[in-house]
Amino acid sequence: xxxxxxxxxxxxxxxxxxxxxxxxxxxxxxxxxxxxxxxxxxxxxxxxxxxxxxxxxxxxxxxxxxxxxxxxxxxxxxxxxxxxxxxxxxxxxxxxxxxxxxxxxxxxxxxxxxxxxxxxxxxxxxxxxxxxxxxxxxxxxxxxxxxxxxxxxxxxxxxxxxxxxxxxxxxxxxxxxxxxxxxxxxxxxxxxxxxxxxxxxxxxxxxxxxxxxxxxxxxxxxxxxxxxxxxxxxxxxxxxxxxxxxxxxxx
Numbered sequence: 001x002x003x004x005x006x007x008x009x010x011x012x013x014x015x016x017x018x019x020x021x022x023x024x025x026x027x028x029x030x031x032x033x034x035x036x037x038x039x040x041x042x043x044x045x046x047x048x049x050x051x052x053x054x055x056x057x058x059x060x061x062x063x064x065x066x067x068x069x070x071x072x073x074x075x076x077x078x079x080x081x082x083x084x085x086x087x088x089x090x091x092x093x094x095x096x097x098x099x100x101x102x103x104x105x106x107x108x109x110x111x112x113x114x115x116x117x118x119x120x121x122x123x124x125x126x127x128x129x130x131x132x133x134x135x136x137x138x139x140x141x142x143x144x145x146x147x148x149x150x151x152x153x154x155x156x157x158x159x160x161x162x163x164x165x166x167x168x169x170x171x172x173x174x175x176x177x178x179x180x181x182x183x184x185x186x187x188x189x190x191x192x193x194x195x196x197x198x199x200x201x202x203x204x205x206x207x208x209x210x211x212x213x214x215x216x217x218x219x220x221x222x223x224x225x226x227x228x229x230x231x232x233x234x235x236x237x238x239x240x241x242x243x244x245x246x247x248x249x250x251x
Contacts, residue, residue: 002113004051005029006044008068009081010036010061014102018055018081018109025110037062042071050075053116058082077116083243103240111187141192144172146180155180161211162227162235163189165204173230199248201225205235209249 005022009015015034022029032051035041037060045068056065058080068074083102098112144155160172163186170182170189184192190200200206213228221239237245 002026002029002052002117004032004053006032006041006051006054007034008036008041008054008056008060008065009034010057014057014081014104017103021104021106021109024106025113036060038065038067038071041065041068045072045074052076053113054078056080079112079116101241101244107187111191140194141189144180144182146182157193161208161230162233163198163206177229199245201235201237201241201245207235212249215245215249 005026007015007018009018019031019034022031032048033044035044039062041056041060054074054076056068056078058065059082065080080099081102081104082099098108098115100108100112140157142157144157145152146155155172155174159174159176161175162173163182164171164173165186170184170186172180172182174180182189186200186203186206189206190198193206197209198206199209207225207227211227211230212225214226216224216226218224218236221242223237223242223245225235225237227233227235
C-alpha cells in the first residue's frame with residue numbers, strides 16, 4: 001500500500017492538483033512534504049525516512065530532477081511528471097514505474113499508483129545509472145486474438161488506424177473500414193501500444209500516427225485531428241495536450 005507520498009513540484013497549481021487527485025484516489029495516504037527544488041529534495045531525503053512513493057517533476061527550478069539520484073539514495077518507487085520532455089517519456093515509460101504528462105488525469109494517476117503498488121521488491125535508485133538500468137525495453141502488443149464464429153481470428157495492431165471508446169465499449173477501427181470490439185480498456189491499450197506509433201488524444205481516442213491527415217486549430221487552444229479517409233470522425237485534443245501532440249509528431 002502507498003501510505004506516504006512526497007511531491008516534488010515547483011509550480012504551485014500543479015502541486016495543488018496532485019494533492020487533490022491523491023486525496024480523491026488514496027484518501028488515507030499522507031503527503032509528507034511538497035518540495036520545489038533539487039537542493040531542497042536532497043536535503044529532505046537525507047534527513048527523513050523515505051516515503052512509499054515520490055512524485056517528481058522532471059524540470060525543477062534548479063535543474064533536471066535526475067540530479068537528485070546522483071546525490072542521494074532514493075529507496076522507493078518514483079513517478080515522474082512533465083509537460084513536454086519527450087525524451088524522458090521514451091526513457092521512463094517502459095517500466096512499471098509510470099511517467100505522467102501534465103495535466104495529470106485522475107485515471108492515469110490511479111493506474112500509476114496501482115502499478116507502483118505491484119512492486120514486490122525494493123528498487124535501487126542510488127544513482128542515475130541504477131535508475132536507467134532498471135528501465136527495460138517493453139515488447140508492445142502486435143495482435144489481438146478475437147472470437148470469430150466457432151473459433152478465433154487475429155487482428156494485427158498494424159491494421160488499426162484508431163481505437164475508440166464509447167459507453168465503456170472499446171473498438172478497434174481498421175484500415176479497411178471495419179471495426180472490432182475489444183475487451184481491453186483504453187487505459188490498458190495505452191500501456192500495451194507502442195507510444196511512437198499511437199497517441200492518446202483524449203479519453204475516447206487513441207490514434208495511429210499514419211491515420212492523421214491534418215490538424216486544425218480549434219476553440220480555446222484545442223486542436224482538431226482529421227482522420228485519413230474518415231471525415232465523419234472528430235478527434236479533439238485539449239489545450240493542455242496540444243503541445244504534447246505537436247512534439248510527438250515532430251520527433
